[in-house]
Amino acid sequence: MQHHQTDTGIVVGVDTHKHTHAVVALSALGVRLGATTVPASSAGYRRLASWALALGRVTAFGVEGTGSYGAGLARALHQAGHRVLEVNRPDRSARRRNGKDDMLDALVSATAPQLTAAPGIANGTAAALLLLVGDNPGRIRSECALAKLCGACPIPASSGRTNRHRLNRGGNRQANAALHRIVVTRMRMHKPTTDYVARCTNEGKTKPEIMRCLKRYVAREVFSLPCKHPVAMPEPA
Structure with a gap:
């Protein structure tokens, strides 16, 4: 080789x-x-x-x-x-x-x-996300595609004059659970995240709404690490 x-x-x-x-x-x-x-x-x-x-x-x-x-x-x-x-x-x-x-x-x-250097991402969580990427290399061509695959893309839930979105219950549940663990960890001990949560709470957003936004942000961050610069995958045997 x-x-x-x-x-x-x-x-x-x-x-x-x-x-x-x-x-x-x-x-x-x-x-x-x-x-x-x-x-x-x-x-x-x-x-x-x-x-x-x-x-x-x-x-x-x-x-x-x-x-x-x-x-x-x-x-x-x-x-x-x-x-x-x-x-x-x-x-x-x-x-x-x-x-x-x-x-x-x-x-x-x-x-x-590369992932575990980011706040709140442990080895097992990183492995779950990377296996998703490895099993679906042809489907993840953008951060939006990764978010959809992880069940982290917003779903409109507006009513009347209220413009809202809700959590996506679809997608890969293992990857979604990995995003959830990252968000929960950051909400406890990552100052930029705690500041964001406080600001959104003051603006009237609910906890599920805040977590949805944070999951979407984490999905974007994950995409920028292992996916932004494509990795040549092993050829099938």
Whole structure:
């Protein structure tokens, strides 16, 4: 496989298994630089690190399952002085129903650190959103499309002279639940969000209306991270 060198920081995602690890490297812009598979062994760990460093400066390794199949790799990378970020395993039953793709799981591991840097987005929440993106790459061409897929687009609920919108009960419910967790967390401890909530409350908006607006904002923010700069997805086997 031909790789392109880059001087910007890259993130490497690893989908770990008992005998082998699937690896994907992304640039700072989210462009896929390359993919490989290495043995789950000391020699394989060294090969993985060498392969990644040949692509450019590595800012972090996102490793799935650091308490199980990824433990040896995480330890080896730590000992070599690399930054290792634990990535929660996605819903494996859902992935098997849609066709298991190790490289897509590795892609999730590589991209999750970009999302978890944003306020209120934990590893599991990031994984849920990225799996939605990975499972629907052809449908997410704009932030509006992502919001609709997440059930975060507004639905008109006006009556008479009152102009209102209500929460969308459709879309992917796992992704919508992920947006809900982000919003609830930010409403508790993220000052720009708490200031926004206070302002909207003073304007007479209800809590559901405020949360709808915040979900839409988060969907826009998520789109700007893994979707704004398209990532080349693995080709079907």
